[in-house]
Amino acid sequence: MTTATLTPPRSRTGTRGLSALIGAEAKLFLRDPGNLFFVVFFPTVLLIGMGYAIPGMREPITDLPEPWLGLRAIDLFAPLMLCVAAATGGLTTVAAYLAGYRETGVLRRMATTPMRPQGVLFAQILVQFAGVAVGGALALLIASVVFGTPMPQNSLLALVVFLLAVAAMFSIGVLIGGLAPKGSTASGIGMLIYFPMLFVAGLWTPGPLMPDAVEKVATYTPLGAASQAMNDAWFGLGMPWLQLVVMAVWAVVMFVLAARTFTWET
Amino acid sequence: MSTTPTASMPSVTDSSPATEPVVRVSGLRKTYGDKVAVQDVSFEVRPGEILGVLGQNGAGKTTTVEAVAGLRTAAAGTVSVLGLDPQRDPAPVREVLGVQLQESRLPGKLRVEEALRLYASFYADPRDPDELITLLGLQEKRHTAYDKLSGGQKQRLSIALALVGNPRVAILDELTTGLDPQARRETWDLIEAVRDSGVTILLVTHFMDEAERLCDRVIIIDQGRIVAEGTPAELARQGRTGVTFQVSLGDALEDVEVLRRLPSVTSVTSTDATTTITPAQRRTDSGTLLEITGGPTVLPDVIIALHSQGIVPDEVQTISPSLEDAFVALVGHPSEEDPT
Structure with a gap:
């Protein structure tokens, strides 16, 4: 077993062909129906499903204070879908891809060429990020067009929260992918974390509907913080400093852990 | 290990000196x-x-x-x-x-x-x-x-x-x-x-x-x-300790011990002629097939000994040593056996 740090390739030989590698990973991403569904379409499908399948989702909620007065439950889900997209990419596909690439020797074969296996990691993260961004954007578009959901009041903050959420989720994905011996194991571990993450993010109790006790704990989880901060950006509730710091700390700590423990070979 | 290994020694530079190893x-x-x-x-x-x-x-x-x-x-x-x-x-x-x-x-x-x-x-x-x-x-x-x-x-x-x-x-x-x-x-x-x-x-x-x-x-x-x-x-x-060959004899050899007593012979085994592989050998249905192993001079020694008994072999076939034999001799088990 060999461990290596995730330092980016330095020499000229390590980056030659990187654009071709990114292109190849993008093609492979698009050829995998599972990827396309979960990363790109799942947040949208989830939103539409909830909007039409659950009764009362499109009725205004009566007992909510400002600034949520007059909003419908479905409107509370729109910002949440960006968090769902980040978690789906990071916890399910990134982890499974990386572990699978190690398991099948893709990383090992890469290590025999002037391209470094770190290049595969980089390309994979870039492509998955693009998938997550498209998936999130698609969900927002549908929310706006189909349900007439309001867009964020603070777009810049929403973007920052989205990027931090992706960073935190992807770093956990890389950590899992670097440690799990098999792609299927990584998938399983990812799923095990994925559902509690969705819970603390408020998929079952969005925004102001989350009980206070749960909300206090959720603030310190990466996706709970992301969801709360996203709400603040959406409905103009001020600067969620604590949540931003929580996400950044998760991202940094998980990434450092991943860099220290990532195994390139079986 | 039965054979002297050439391990850890740089290989003999018998090729042309211009060829630096790659x-x-x-x-x-x-x-x-x-x-x-x-x-x-x-x-x-x-x-x-x-x-x-x-x-x-x-x-x-x-x-x-x-x-x-x-x-x-x-x-x-x-x-x-x-x-x-x-x-x-x-x-x-x-x-x-x-x-x-x-x-x-x-x-x-x-x-x-x-x-x-x-x-x-x-x-x-x-x-x-x-x-x-x-x-x-x-x-x-x-x-x-x-x-x-x-x-x-x-x-x-x-x-x-x-x-x-x-x-x-x-x-x-x-x-x-x-x-x-x-x-x-x-x-x-x-x-x-x-x-x-x-x-x-x-x-x-x-x-x-x-x-x-x-x-x-x-x-x-x-x-x-x-x-x-x-x-x-x-x-x-x-890998092979000596020379091995098979002789098929049209006439029966009455006493195999004649051959065994030759100083260069280490072993003589008699095989049923009908079980042999080559068509030439299969023709000698009535005869004897002997597999003989011995030192460097074993082949001429045996032929002369047979000749002095008035026997001319129908066919003599030397058995080429194989890398497999050498491998087994060196490593002690067949190559395709997986110990893990």
């Missing part, structure tokens, strides 16, 4: 925790040759070539590839060394041509992917995804990927394992074509027939040490 390994040692994978291995690979690295699974073959490729850090010893040091600075070595590793797959949906073009993009001076596709007979499969290829086609693609960087040295690890006989023969022809194009090859295998067919020289590794080194024919002779 790969030089000296005193290589590699441990994984408490487990010693490679004890002490030294050898050289000369330009344009196919050197076979033989041994059982777990003998240390793969670890040795991985150290040559710079994929493993050695605990001790030095490695040089074309004057470069893969242990200290592996980056330049990767440009000139092609590696085909055992059990390294590709992403299932990557297509043949895409894989070759992708890997070609990593090198400063790659070979033309189209030329390799033709050389490896993958034209029909150019747009086929890796998962849809047969075992032999996957192996050929793997070899193509090892060659796409236009390497001067190639390491091929267990390249015919899992292939059917037809695919194995085709792969062998291919390896010879690659060597003829000027690539020096380190071939890791545990198949003796593959080594006999392809290798100019072989080293046999057992428990992390080289236990024999030489051409397959040299090793095969080393």
Whole structure:
């Protein structure tokens, strides 16, 4: 077993062909129906499903204070879908891809060429990020067009929260992918974390509907913080400093852990 | 070990002095925790040759070539590839060394041509992917995804990927394992074509027939040490204690002891003539077939002894020693037996 740090390739030989590698990973991403569904379409499908399948989702909620007065439950889900997209990419596909690439020797074969296996990691993260961004954007578009959901009041903050959420989720994905011996194991571990993450993010109790006790704990989880901060950006509730710091700390700590423990070979 | 090993000695410089070795390994040692994978291995690979690295699974073959490729850090010893040091600075070595590793797959949906073009993009001076596709007979499969290829086609693609960087040295690890006989023969022809194009090859295998067919020289590794080194024919002779031949006698020999008493004879076994293999022998239904082993002069000694008894053998067939025999003698068990 060999461990290596995730330092980016330095020499000229390590980056030659990187654009071709990114292109190849993008093609492979698009050829995998599972990827396309979960990363790109799942947040949208989830939103539409909830909007039409659950009764009362499109009725205004009566007992909510400002600034949520007059909003419908479905409107509370729109910002949440960006968090769902980040978690789906990071916890399910990134982890499974990386572990699978190690398991099948893709990383090992890469290590025999002037391209470094770190290049595969980089390309994979870039492509998955693009998938997550498209998936999130698609969900927002549908929310706006189909349900007439309001867009964020603070777009810049929403973007920052989205990027931090992706960073935190992807770093956990890389950590899992670097440690799990098999792609299927990584998938399983990812799923095990994925559902509690969705819970603390408020998929079952969005925004102001989350009980206070749960909300206090959720603030310190990466996706709970992301969801709360996203709400603040959406409905103009001020600067969620604590949540931003929580996400950044998760991202940094998980990434450092991943860099220290990532195994390139079986 | 029954045979004197030539381990840890630089190979005899009987070839022309101008041929500097392409790969030089000296005193290589590699441990994984408490487990010693490679004890002490030294050898050289000369330009344009196919050197076979033989041994059982777990003998240390793969670890040795991985150290040559710079994929493993050695605990001790030095490695040089074309004057470069893969242990200290592996980056330049990767440009000139092609590696085909055992059990390294590709992403299932990557297509043949895409894989070759992708890997070609990593090198400063790659070979033309189209030329390799033709050389490896993958034209029909150019747009086929890796998962849809047969075992032999996957192996050929793997070899193509090892060659796409236009390497001067190639390491091929267990390249015919899992292939059917037809695919194995085709792969062998291919390896010879690659060597003829000027690539020096380190071939890791545990198949003796593959080594006999392809290798100019072989080293046999057992428990992390080289236990024999030489051409397959040299090793095969080393493995046998003497000369063995079969004689079929039309007339029955009344007393086999006549032969046993000859000083150069070590053993005489009588075989039922009807069970023999060659048609010539099968014709001597009524006669006797003897398998005789002995010293260097055993063949003339036996013929003279038979002649003095008034017996002229119908047929004499010497049995060529095989690398397999040598391997068993050196390592103590058949090559294809897997101890793990």
